[in-house]
Amino acid sequence: MGQEIYSPLLLAFTEKVEDNWNSVHLNEFSGMDKSYSLPDNIAIITLQDLGDGNVLLRLAHLYEVGEDKDLSTITNVDLNKVFPNKKIIEIKEMSLSANQERAEMEKKKLIWNVEGPVSADTLKGGAVDPSKALVELAPMEIRTFIIKFLKLSSVTNLAKKANCK
Numbered sequence: 642m643g644q645e646i647y648s649p650l651l652l653a654f655t656e657k658v659e660d661n662w663n664s665v666h667l668n669e670f671s672g673m674d675k676s677y678s679l680p681d682n683i684a685i686i687t688l689q690d691l692g693d694g695n696v697l698l699r700l701a702h703l704y705e706v707g708e709d710k711d712l713s714t715i716t717n718v719d720l721n722k723v724f725p726n727k728k729i730i731e732i733k734e735m736s737l738s739a740n741q742e743r744a745e746m747e748k749k750k751l752i753w754n755v756e757g758p759v760s761a762d763t764l765k766g767g768a769v770d771p772s773k774a775l776v777e778l779a780p781m782e783i784r785t786f787i788i789k790f791l792k793l794s795s796v797t798n799l800a801k802k803a804n805c806k
């Protein structure tokens with residue numbers, strides 16, 4: 642409900658100027674596989690084209706541990722179905738701000754000396770297997786990725802090279 646209130650669907654309209662507008666413009670589009678939809682407890686926070694075949698993707702789990710018996714669970718997002726018409730060649734997990742790789746950030750993590758009991762039971766999604774392109778998100782987790790796609794020109798060049806031999 643919060644997503645609907647604070648991040649509503651934005652509709653945009655334009656005037657139809659030419660008679661052949663429908664034949665020139667795309668009237669309907671979904672980037673996702675038509676048989677797939679994001680799980681109810683997951684939202685795409687950021688989807689930004691970075692150019693050169695790279696996309697910044699930020700996914701968020703919307704529920705807290707124990708908030709809902711079904712939706713407060715670890716959930717998977719299939720990136721191959723989110724981007725069905727693209728070939729993913731690399732997935733790099735980044736810090737939340739996307740300014741460094743998560744692995745580098747983890748190396749620099751500060752170790753705090755605390756008094757009293759420390760809870761290490763924080764749920765976290767597992768590492769992403771690039772061959773399966775499944776992202777696991779734990780409750781209240783936000784994960785940021787830079788995804789590199791095979792460029793269409795690369796496919797064309799590979800096909801030309803294959804035909805030349």
